[in-house]
Amino acid sequence: AQSVTQxxxxxxxxxxxxxxxxxxxxxxxxxYLFWYVQYPNQGLQLLLKYTSAATLVKGINGFExxxxxxxxxFHLTKPSAHMSDAAEYFCAVSDQILVEKLTxxxxxxxxxxx
Amino acid sequence: DAGITQSPRHKVTETGTPVTxxxxxxxxxxxxxxYRQDPGHGLRLIHYSYGVKDTDKGEVxxxxxxxxxxTEDFLLTLESATSSQTSVYFCAISESRATRWAGELFxxxxxxxxxx
Numbered sequence: 001a002q003s004v005t006q007x008x009x010x011x012x013x014x015x016x017x018x019x020x021x022x023x024x025x026x027x028x029x030x031x032y033l034f035w036y037v038q039y040p041n042q043g044l045q046l047l048l049k050y051t052s053a054a055t056l057v058k059g060i061n062g063f064e065x066x067x068x069x070x071x072x073x074f075h076l077t078k079p080s081a082h083m084s085d086a087a088e089y090f091c092a093v094s095d096q097i098l099v100e101k102l103t104x105x106x107x108x109x110x111x112x113x114x
Numbered sequence: 115d116a117g118i119t120q121s122p123r124h125k126v127t128e129t130g131t132p133v134t135x136x137x138x139x140x141x142x143x144x145x146x147x148x149y150r151q152d153p154g155h156g157l158r159l160i161h162y163s164y165g166v167k168d169t170d171k172g173e174v175x176x177x178x179x180x181x182x183x184x185t186e187d188f189l190l191t192l193e194s195a196t197s198s199q200t201s202v203y204f205c206a207i208s209e210s211r212a213t214r215w216a217g218e219l220f221x222x223x224x225x226x227x228x229x230x
Contacts, residue, residue: 001173006156009154032217034217034218036219041223041224042223042224043118043204043206043221043222043223043224044157044204044206044219044221045221046218046219049217049218051217090156090157094217098164099217100145100164100208100210101147101159101162101172102159102219103159103173104149104156104157104158105156106154106155106156107156107157
């Protein structure tokens with residue numbers, strides 16, 4: 001079964017600093033990969049997705065992620081953190097057979113320090 | 115926003131009682147999912163449906179059953195609730211890859227269930 005590992009359940013960065021959230025996947029075949037964001041008391045919403053096109057994927061709110069097959073990684077970055085980025089972020093991977101079925105990581109809570 | 119409605123949004127119940135959560139969509143999407151969210155575990159798939167009366171188990175299906183008699187409704191039932199089922203439950207929908215799949219799941223706002 002596919003799985004993803006998110007390193008760091010909590011990450012704190014200063015406003016204006018680089019945001020780096022880590023995600024590694026386990027797969028022998030490049031899957032589809034996703035980053036979702038969850039704001040307090042809300043459901044998840046898609047930030048960006050990798051579906052075997054460009055390896056550098058740009059998403060909403062200035063976030064981007066790079067698919068690195070050699071490292072089985074799909075880390076999420078943003079050059080300059082904003083207070084509104086405070087949320088929980090989830091990496092997800094699609095199933096190899098049923099791509100519509102996603103497996104989520106355990107999440108990383110991002111705190112922005114003023 | 116995707117038309118997904120979960121009900122009830124909040125429920126407190128006692129151990130041993132049955133509970134049904136409802137997910138209703140207005141998007142006519144083929145796939146529907148039930149996830150539970152718990153601290154330290156992220157989101158875990160309970161059951162999913164790939165069509166009317168077509169369902170399958172996810173990774174944490176024990177103690178849960180589902181039904182989908184119409185495209186728009188997906189019910190999650192806890193036959194006899196236990197304290198370990200205290201959680202936030204999320205419904206999600208998606209199109210299929212064969213049609214207009216964009217690789218995105220659309221989530222409802224969640225149902226918070228407390229089992230005493």
